[in-house]
Amino acid sequence: xxxxxxxxxxxxxxxxxxxxxxxxxxxxxxxxxxxxxxxxxxxxxxxxxxxxxxxxxxxxxxxxxxxxxxxxxxxxxxxxxxxxxxxxxxxxxxxxxxxxxxxxxxxxxxxxxxxxxxxxxxxxxxxxxxxxxxxxxxxxxxxxxxxxxxxxxxxxxxxxxxxxxxxxxxxxxxxxxxxxxxxxxxxxxxxxxxxxxxxxxxxxxxxxxxxxxxxxxxxxxxxxxxxxxxxxxxxxxxxxxxxxxxxxxxxxxxxxxxxxxxxxxxxxxxxxx
Amino acid sequence: xxxxxxxxxxxxxxxxxxxxxxxxxxxxxxxxxxxxxxxxxxxxxxxxxxxxxxxxxxxxxxxxxxxxxxxxxxxxxxxxxxxxxxxxxxxxxxxxxxxxxxxxxxxxxxxxxxxxxxxxxxxxxxxxxxxxxxxxxxxxxxxxxxxxxxxxxxxxxxxxxxxxxxxxxxxxxxxxxxxxxxxxxxxxxxxxxxxxxxxxxxxxxxxxxxxxxxxxxxxxxxxxxxxxxxxxxxxxxxxxxxxxxxxxxxxxxxxxxxxxxxxxxxxxxxxxxxxxxxx
Ligand SMILES: Nc1ncnc2c1ncn2[C@@H]1O[C@H](COP(=O)(O)OP(=O)(O)O)[C@@H](O)[C@H]1O
Ligand SMILES: [Mg+2]
Numbered sequence: 001x002x003x004x005x006x007x008x009x010x011x012x013x014x015x016x017x018x019x020x021x022x023x024x025x026x027x028x029x030x031x032x033x034x035x036x037x038x039x040x041x042x043x044x045x046x047x048x049x050x051x052x053x054x055x056x057x058x059x060x061x062x063x064x065x066x067x068x069x070x071x072x073x074x075x076x077x078x079x080x081x082x083x084x085x086x087x088x089x090x091x092x093x094x095x096x097x098x099x100x101x102x103x104x105x106x107x108x109x110x111x112x113x114x115x116x117x118x119x120x121x122x123x124x125x126x127x128x129x130x131x132x133x134x135x136x137x138x139x140x141x142x143x144x145x146x147x148x149x150x151x152x153x154x155x156x157x158x159x160x161x162x163x164x165x166x167x168x169x170x171x172x173x174x175x176x177x178x179x180x181x182x183x184x185x186x187x188x189x190x191x192x193x194x195x196x197x198x199x200x201x202x203x204x205x206x207x208x209x210x211x212x213x214x215x216x217x218x219x220x221x222x223x224x225x226x227x228x229x230x231x232x233x234x235x236x237x238x239x240x241x242x243x244x245x246x247x248x249x250x251x252x253x254x255x256x257x258x259x260x261x262x263x264x265x266x267x268x269x270x271x272x273x
Numbered sequence: 274x275x276x277x278x279x280x281x282x283x284x285x286x287x288x289x290x291x292x293x294x295x296x297x298x299x300x301x302x303x304x305x306x307x308x309x310x311x312x313x314x315x316x317x318x319x320x321x322x323x324x325x326x327x328x329x330x331x332x333x334x335x336x337x338x339x340x341x342x343x344x345x346x347x348x349x350x351x352x353x354x355x356x357x358x359x360x361x362x363x364x365x366x367x368x369x370x371x372x373x374x375x376x377x378x379x380x381x382x383x384x385x386x387x388x389x390x391x392x393x394x395x396x397x398x399x400x401x402x403x404x405x406x407x408x409x410x411x412x413x414x415x416x417x418x419x420x421x422x423x424x425x426x427x428x429x430x431x432x433x434x435x436x437x438x439x440x441x442x443x444x445x446x447x448x449x450x451x452x453x454x455x456x457x458x459x460x461x462x463x464x465x466x467x468x469x470x471x472x473x474x475x476x477x478x479x480x481x482x483x484x485x486x487x488x489x490x491x492x493x494x495x496x497x498x499x500x501x502x503x504x505x506x507x508x509x510x511x512x513x514x515x516x517x518x519x520x521x522x523x524x525x526x527x528x529x530x531x532x533x534x535x536x537x538x539x540x541x542x543x544x545x546x547x548x549x550x551x552x
Binding site for chain 1: 442449450452456461540541
């Protein structure tokens, strides 16, 4: 079962057994509490979003700022309630979220930051959790920083810890909201490759929000293209480039063709509004 | 940035030659200035032969201080005032933290109380001291309550701001791991509040000294405020100054305790967190 079955663009083709998550006609409307008198404040952040993601699939979500990408992840993780529609988790509901900022707690050491989900949930015995944290740090190349505080780490290292913290939770689905958005270009490329390695190792389902089209193509099985006002899915593009992939893929014509296709899609959708 | 990295690494060119010069420690500098001022004071008093009942020379103040400490009278009065300060401050801390907790945890209490709290900010709390003396007498209670009242509000405001200062994204992060409200409070909101609470403690501890003295002015039979009034009456100005010295020593010591606790407990904010943009 190496190849996860691909979902069609309508998002309904995944066999139930292989389903990680399915969204059916999900709507999200933000209604600010204070301004009942000003209905213009109402934002339709998600409009009729349907998407199904197979277990082990790497799906990216691209689209201009404000098109509802973060909202989509927050609806999935339950951080914000949806207005209408259904969300169906086939593979289990344990989610791990990686945010744009590392959001490490500065009074906790790197290890203690990794253990935050353990402190909240206590799914493992103390020594097991600690061993796991140690192994995680080694995998992230941060072994020697175990007892340092976040303030002593570079931005890239901090975000590695942020990713490790989500993985410590042993999530069925990894939700990543522009996780490399705050990093410089070189660190960003490196982190993308590291993420691919991690993904190829344990094949977690990944939902990856980014504003970089090449990044989305390089990493994903499929790219969900979203458009704003109201936030909806314009199209879902299959990326049938062979794996394992590396940065050298970026210069191939196939890669360029997919990037161009997404760019055209985004541009046409933008000018249509 | 790793902590031990030399700061020079950030500067591309231009080695700054002046900056390399060894810096005189601040304590030595201000100590020197203090000595200079005292010397000038002594000189002026001696040269112009200022009478002791107006302005005593530093040496006369020192003599009075030593005498007062030696015969035990200043020690006794200091102990009375220190008790008032510490008990009043302690009550203020407990009450302020409890109120801040209630206001930040309950939307109803917040709406009902927060405007009132802001309004009471404008009342000069020392004006309450005479009332408290009428109600509770000239013993310890009225002093402790005046002190607590004065120290309470800055603590309360800072604690409320502190408990609200948690980064909403951090709250989302914890909630994404299934954190309950209690988890968020314990693991994020309280630690985030600590720097603000310590800022409040620092203001409050100095205000408690003021509170105790004001309360003693209004009506007391012992304490440093009482001594100030009594010596003013008998024109023993050297002794009045000696009491001022003791009061600043108490204030400084309490401030220093807060600063040290702050550095120990809120170690991360002293560390100057590195901005996350940096790779
Ligand atoms: N908590 C909120 N309250 C009101 N409006 C919001 C809130 N969060 C997001 N929005 C609005 O919803 C839209 C989508 O936001 P978001 O999901 O953050 O977009 P993206 O992540 O794609 O940039 C935007 O117009 C934004 O202003
Ligand atoms: Mg976003």
